[in-house]
Amino acid sequence: MIANTPKPPYYSVIFTSLRTERDNDYSAMADRMAELAKTQDGFLGFESAREGLGITVSYWKDIESIKKWKDNDEHTKARGLGREIWYKSFKVWIAKIETDYNFEKE
């Protein structure tokens, strides 16, 4: 569940959101977008959690793969519905991963 990303550098998209009260198949859309992202060129990993505030981090090879994912037709349609129906507010940060480290209990 913790993204198994390669050695940096690469890019991440941090997406933080607050939902409206409206459901309209939100979780089906979110699951579908996670599945679709995994099939895109340059996709490196995906993590998501919601506890009131939702945080999704996706990892990508480069800015070009992020742009192509943004232009994906199904993703563009879902983002339109997100603004219209599902999200009260959100913020997106695009960042270049410079270093990483991890810990596994023995």
Add this chain to the structure above:
Amino acid sequence: MIANTPKPPYYSVIFTSLRTERDNDYSAMADRMAELAKTQDGFLGFESAREGLGITVSYWKDIESIKKWKDNDEHTKARGLGREIWYKSFKVWIAKIETDYNFEKE
């Protein structure tokens, strides 16, 4: 709750974790670290959610302020307890925020 960060560039620390079954005042420590981080030089924002997987993103003016926060005595002690008691595994990514945008429903 969505971090109100300034115009890029600046830095983020993405911390993703899986917990052990042990409690030992985990939530008191997490709350204290969030409060303490806010008082540090260069701190710009903080977001956290756990849904099985925990994701915390903190935002910082520069790499120097991240290093100083890492060297903070109380934070260093909490990280030691994290490895010993609270976390089964975690991963940390340090990233330079290049662009951001946000959405607010009218």
